[in-house]
Amino acid sequence: xxxxxxxxxxxxxxxxxxxxxxxxxxxxxxxxxxxxxxxxxxxxxxxxxxxxxxxxxxxxxxxxxxxxxxxxxxxxxxxxxxxxxxxxxxxxxxxxxxxxxxxxxxxxxxxxxxxxxxxxxxxxxxxxxxxxxxxxxxxxxxxxxxxxxxxxxxxxxxxxxxxxxxxxxxxxxxxxxxxxxxxxxxxxxxxxxxxxxxxxxxxxxxxxxxxxxxxxxxxxxxxxxxxxxxxxxxxxxxxxxxxxxxxxxxxxxxxxxxxxxxxxxxxxxxxxxxxxxxxxxxxxxxxxxxxxxxxxxxxxxxxxxxxxxxxxxxxxxxxxxxxxxxxxxxxxxxxxxxxxxxxxxxxxxxxxxxxxxxxxxxxxxxxxxxxxxxxxxxxxxxxxxxxxxxxxxxxxxxxxxxxxxxxxxxxxxxxxxxxxxxxxxxxxxxxxxxxxxxxxxxxxxxxxxxxxxx
Amino acid sequence: xxxxxxxxxxxxxxxxxxxxxxxxxxxxxxxxxxxxxxxxxxxxxxxxxxxxxxxxxxxxxxxxxxxxxxxxxxxxxxxxxxxxxxxxxxxxxxxxxxxxxxxxxxxxxxxxxxxxxxxxxxxxxxxxxxxxxxxxxxxxxxxxxxxxxxxxxxxxxxxxxxxxxxxxxxxxxxxxxxxxxxxxxxxxxxxxxxxxxxxxxxxxxxxxxxxxxxxxxxxxxxxxxxxxxxxxxxxxxxxx
Numbered sequence: 009x010x011x012x013x014x015x016x017x018x019x020x021x022x023x024x025x026x027x028x029x030x031x032x033x034x035x036x037x038x039x040x041x042x043x044x045x046x047x048x049x050x051x052x053x054x055x056x057x058x059x060x061x062x063x064x065x066x067x068x069x070x071x072x073x074x075x076x077x078x079x080x081x082x083x084x085x086x087x088x089x090x091x092x093x094x095x096x097x098x099x100x101x102x103x104x105x106x107x108x109x110x111x112x113x114x115x116x117x118x119x120x121x122x123x124x125x126x127x128x129x130x131x132x133x134x135x136x137x138x139x140x141x142x143x144x145x146x147x148x149x150x151x152x153x154x155x156x157x158x159x160x161x162x163x164x165x166x167x168x169x170x171x172x173x174x175x176x177x178x179x180x181x182x183x184x185x186x187x188x189x190x191x192x193x194x195x196x197x198x199x200x201x202x203x204x205x206x207x208x209x210x211x212x213x214x215x216x217x218x219x220x221x222x223x224x225x226x227x228x229x230x231x232x233x234x235x236x237x238x239x240x241x242x243x244x245x246x247x248x249x250x251x252x253x254x255x256x257x258x259x260x261x262x263x264x265x266x267x268x269x270x271x272x273x274x275x276x277x278x279x280x281x282x283x284x285x286x287x288x289x290x291x292x293x294x295x296x297x298x299x300x301x302x303x304x305x306x307x308x309x310x311x312x313x314x315x316x317x318x319x320x321x322x323x324x325x326x327x328x329x330x331x332x333x334x335x336x337x338x339x340x341x342x343x344x345x346x347x348x349x350x351x352x353x354x355x356x357x358x359x360x361x362x363x364x365x366x367x368x369x370x371x372x373x374x375x376x377x378x379x380x381x382x383x384x385x386x387x388x389x390x391x392x393x394x395x396x397x398x399x400x401x402x403x404x405x406x407x408x409x410x411x412x413x414x415x416x417x418x419x420x421x422x423x424x425x426x427x428x429x430x431x432x433x434x435x436x437x438x439x440x441x442x443x444x445x446x447x448x449x450x451x452x453x454x455x456x457x458x459x460x461x462x
Numbered sequence: 463x464x465x466x467x468x469x470x471x472x473x474x475x476x477x478x479x480x481x482x483x484x485x486x487x488x489x490x491x492x493x494x495x496x497x498x499x500x501x502x503x504x505x506x507x508x509x510x511x512x513x514x515x516x517x518x519x520x521x522x523x524x525x526x527x528x529x530x531x532x533x534x535x536x537x538x539x540x541x542x543x544x545x546x547x548x549x550x551x552x553x554x555x556x557x558x559x560x561x562x563x564x565x566x567x568x569x570x571x572x573x574x575x576x577x578x579x580x581x582x583x584x585x586x587x588x589x590x591x592x593x594x595x596x597x598x599x600x601x602x603x604x605x606x607x608x609x610x611x612x613x614x615x616x617x618x619x620x621x622x623x624x625x626x627x628x629x630x631x632x633x634x635x636x637x638x639x640x641x642x643x644x645x646x647x648x649x650x651x652x653x654x655x656x657x658x659x660x661x662x663x664x665x666x667x668x669x670x671x672x673x674x675x676x677x678x679x680x681x682x683x684x685x686x687x688x689x690x691x692x693x694x695x696x697x698x699x700x701x702x
Binding site for chain 1: 588590592612613615616619620623651654655656657
């Protein structure tokens with residue numbers, strides 16, 4: 009690893025023409041980032057990285073701690089005090105560090121993604137302008153202590169918005185977990201409404217109190233009228249733009265949902281129809297079996313289209329994970345003539361998450377049966393209180409995971425994405441001549457998982 | 463003398479073909495299985511690798527004949543018409559504790575397998591095992607090592623399932639015997655995933671000998687533990 013894998017350097021060759029101001033800004037921040045490196049010398053190994061496992065916000069403090077050898081607590085206290093002393097300006101530095109320092113195990117920082125995210129930048133600007141309006145109102149109500157925090161607050165809000173949109177999925181999940189207790193994500197409609205009402209009441213009461221405290225009633229009314237004109241003007245000027253951005257954001261979300269549905273559908277079709285077609289091609293000589301396969305597939309497809317029973321799922325045939333594993337064993341042994349050594353430890357009833365794991369396990373086992381040319385596949389499932397893991401291993405010919413073409417969706421889409429959509433993960437370990445092992449891990453008890461976050 | 467070679471020999475399909483120990487003496491093996499077809503299959507698989515000194519189809523003749531020829535290793539089917547394989551183990555062990563047992567069967571319920579192991583068998587392999595792997599397993603057992611197939615590793619993990627705290631108030635509680643160490647659990651997990659001892663060793667950066675030590679220690683615990691968890695697990699599956 010090079011000492012300075014720097015973001016600024018990459019920006020020179022940047023694909024995004026963008027505004028030259030942004031680029032200059034990035035250069036400067038890059039320098040800032042470098043200086044951080046320089047100060048710390050060689051007391052930590054490798055370049056400065058944000059920590060993944062020991063973070064409260066972005067993991068910057070933990071990253072610095074790892075690099076410098078001081079404890080993470082020291083850095084956190086330092087950050088908080090400095091933020092208070094600088095009336096919030098250091099928070100900007102933190103957000104910038106968050107944007108520009110890549111997370112552990114990755115070489116790309118969030119900023120490099122954020123500059124291409126036009127809609128995100130638009131939203132950040134809109135947010136800034138909305139907050140600016142709010143601040144103008146507040147300052148007109150004579151609350152100078154608020155205005156001193158205004159600028160850092162505005163910039164941080166914009167920065168965090170960009171981070172939230174452009175961080176990796178894993179980090180976005182983490183942020184969502186952080187935001188959830190504050191009612192900032194659409195988990196519970198009711199808690200959001202409560203929060204909104206509470207904030208509105210607080211603002212209303214504060215406004216009234218400030219207005220009524222003014223000795224001169226007429227003066228107060230005058231400034232109130234002024235504020236209303238100002239707000240009206242700003243709303244007229246910016247209103248349509250805000251609305252459009254909000255609508256865009258909604259549309260974007262709908263598009264994402266559609267894409268997810270499509271991906272789910274593609275993996276279902278892959279598991280059922282495409283698998284069967286591949287089997288039919290391989291057994292083209294055996295008329296009886298081809299007919300049998302086609303008939304079974306037709307039944308399954310009809311059940312999916314008209315009765316809503318998902319193909320590849322073990323719904324109704326198995327009730328627990330161990331049942332499902334046995335079913336997979338039986339199915340693969342009978343359809344592919346390969347022996348499956350199935351071992352299960354522990355058991356739990358099937359739910360949607362478990363069904364996803366089993367579908368992925370089935371897929372991996374079928375793949376092993378079809379391509380590995382091994383005599384036996386090992387299928388091991390372990391149900392633990394926090395998670396369920398399944399391992400599918402063969403000692404067959406193996407493959408190079410890097411060289412799988414894009415359109416062979418099997419591993420990439422059916423297994424990895426299917427689990428990722430439900431918070432699980434899949435890894436494939438294989439090398440030519442060394443066999444293949446697919447490991448699937450799915451956490452259990454989603455609520456538990458959230459509450460145990462730091 | 464087979465002990466030294468099989469100990470150092472990598473497990474799995476890579477068993478040295480034709481190799482039958484340093485002294486040239488082959489391991490003496492006795493076969494107990496109620497299926498004649500299966501016995502002759504095993505005989506031909508093992509031909510030239512070990513000496514089959516006898517075979518039996520049921521509990522009573524097996525006990526009598528093993529007592530007579532005292533083989534080094536008995537390949538034992540878990541299910542026999544005249545009773546379970548564990549009856550053979552118990553009866554023979556009483557007079558000939560030096561005879562080693564390797565349970566071999568198609569697909570059995572965990573309770574039967576654990577019963578045979580607790581009676582004193584040194585290992586359990588399924589009938590899907592390949593010829594060279596079986597030869598290797600026999601040599602390991604003869605050398606005093608334990609042989610765990612993926613299935614047995616799974617059963618043991620299940621029986622010693624973590625999570626529940628051991629009951630301290632029980633007088634016979636012995637943490638040494640009643641729990642698996644983290645390392646042992648790791649080794650068993652890998653075996654259950656289909657890894658050979660050598661692959662386990664490579665994965666955990668330890669020697670094959672160390673893997674064998676862990677597996678033997680698990681076997682000892684399995685046989686000696688009075689762990690409540692284990693007895694309850696067995697009772698749930700109607701095991702005494």
